[in-house]
Amino acid sequence: MTIRFPDPGKPCHEPIEPAIIDQGRQVIRIEAAALERLADALDPAFAAAVCLIISAGHRVVVTGMGKSGHVARKIVATLSATGTPAMFLHPAEAAHGDLGMLTPGDVLIALSNSGSTPEVQLIMRYARSLGCRSIAISGRPGAPMLQAADIALLLPPAREACPVNIAPTTSTTMMIALGDALAVAVMGLRGMSRERIKVLHPGGTIGASLTPVEDLMHTGARLPLVRVDAPMRDVLVVMTEKSLGLAGVIDGSGHLVGVITDGDLRRHIDTLMQSIARDVMTPDPRTIMLGSFAGDARAILAVARITALFVVARDDPHRPVGVVHIHDLARCDIAVTADAPYPVTPDWDRP
Template sequence: MTDTPTPTDIARDVLTIERDALDLMRDTLPDDFDAVVECLLKVPGRVIVSGMGKSGHVAAKIAATFASTGTPAQHVHPGEASHGDLGMVTAQDAVILISNSGETRELADIIAHCARFSIPLVALTKKPDSALARQADHVLTLPDAPEACGIGMAPTTSTTCTMAMGDALAVAMMKLRGFERENFLAFHPGGTLGAQLLKVSAVMHTGDELPLVTEDTSMGETLVEMTRKSFGVAAVVSGDQLVGIVTDGDLRRNMDGLMTHTAGEVATKSPLVIAPDTLLVEALGVMNANKRTVLLVTDSTNRLVGLVHIHDALRAGVA
């Protein structure tokens, strides 16, 4: 009597089947891959990605990945395309059509539109001899691997491979365009991704917000400045050069006769600082590691340019 597989056994079988398919696709990457990347890089307009059913969901994800990594892209539903949305597909664009069988009837109008206006057409399919593949300018063939569903019908392995091929295209174009973290931030200003890529310069306090004193400022005036600016510190400067910092700790260490001293006498010299182009998440790490709530921001010449408080990082969503 055969033991009934557990859910964990089934999950491992699914992942093994899909892993093997990805290995096969890696080892037999389509000959047209380089040509497709070159074609898409030259497109003056957008990359239009379309498919029906599960392929349509994957098409939307691929278009979103392109768009967020420097390749203007848009998902167009083939059914809507047949009822007016073909106007979204212009002669300046390129089109990627996804169909596992290559015989999806709903793609016919987009295929005809591409032929009519000489729009580059890329087929992403398992069947290199299908109707879609025969009419495409380039074909990205998916591996002939079994679906992981057990009955061989539900799109599982095929959609995994399709999505991975889309990722491969997007990353290849991203790297060839020289798309960097700064560019990525421009397309992800909100949420956790945006917060992780924010720089100190984006949130630091500058100008009149800075608690500034000179070396000969009396401690009475220094305390007033610290209270007025509400950061719990005062930066000691000579001109625009940072000399030191007066913190709550410095006040406690110099409690005896505090008011007879100047800021320069009480300050910690050569304080911990950070550069304005440092990632905010890295600045938070420095604060945590050194048990600080404030970091002064200086440029390469030791010129004081700002101040960042731990609350600035938390407000920006850096946790």
């Protein structure tokens, strides 16, 4: 595709803008198709690589030169974030003393699309002299690195997304995806829990999303609860005093059977003062279970488009023990939007 660009400093305009968008879509589709081929190409060697990383019980050292080096750093970050100690070894620096970073028992992951990068091969030879096991990722069948490695992961054939099929684009995308697949598979076999991930991510959005709801919820005297036969005049008093925008309706056993929100009040405005809680409430309210995380609450609030929900006990999923409000999440810098992601392991009481 050939595009005539405007003079420097001038904005894009018709018909240039659609052509640019089409080119961007073409790049993404080329790389997406390659990822599909990569998924289909996974074989027992992938499983062997995962088992090697787990069984080693030591660090994973990842190396690569140029663009492969940038991918290697990403793989190190993903492994570390998912519970596998990892470090990056720069091939050029390795030849000037940094080979000392490798120790017996480490697992080496070497990346090179050509599979013949001299600096990386040097590291592989040194790793073998230490008795370290190695995994090589390359896009060329029969490449020296693949032959020298204990486990060879061959990328499927795919053209680069750049117009002249040279700049590392598709190949690096496949490497990143394969690194993610290794890290997540290892994480799954290790049985990494969200509690453990919280320990590894004490800050940022991930750490905030893994805050337990019990650290955020309103409890005790702050709970806006009314009986099913409570006059609406009393319900309004409770909703005003608690200032959470809702009231939970409980039966004689203390079980949550409904919820009254500002919207319910507006829908029953004509008969409100002549009604009781049972007449106005919305039955079967959405809830979240004690022990869940702020990210779980965020997902429910976003999908249901509500501002607060009750937290219920694990041993009695109908007994309310707290309320989480959208403002509580905002104080933790957790944005609640319509496209908020679902939690890793949804454990609320209903989808």
